[in-house]
């Protein structure tokens with residue numbers, strides 16, 4: 525997991541690292557430091573196949589975002605949304621990639637995401 529920035533409460537206890545959005549613990553999460561052009565990215569060593577992404581935003585402050593994946597050397601939009609919130613589910617045609625990210629254009633306060641779930645639902 526990589527991210528654009530991280531909110532730091534205290535030097536000794538950073539607490540909001542990107543990997544905390546992928547630890548299967550809803551009590552922990554990544555939190556950014558700013559409110560524009562923030563992102564949270566997942567990168568795999570081997571290409572992954574999936575058709576579903578669930579974003580668990582803590583609260584409901586995101587007002588514009590995109591879901592993107594890495595294709596032919598550039599970021600390509602999968603879908604975009606306005607409000608996010610907890611349990612925001614996106615389903616789309618199955619794709620295969622090594623990187624996927626949530627690009628947050630604008631948010632009312634630094635975004636916090638407790639879990640970013642990416643998986644393949646068999647039809």
Ligand SMILES: [Ca+2]
Nearest residue numbers: 544549552638
């Ligand atoms: Ca978590």
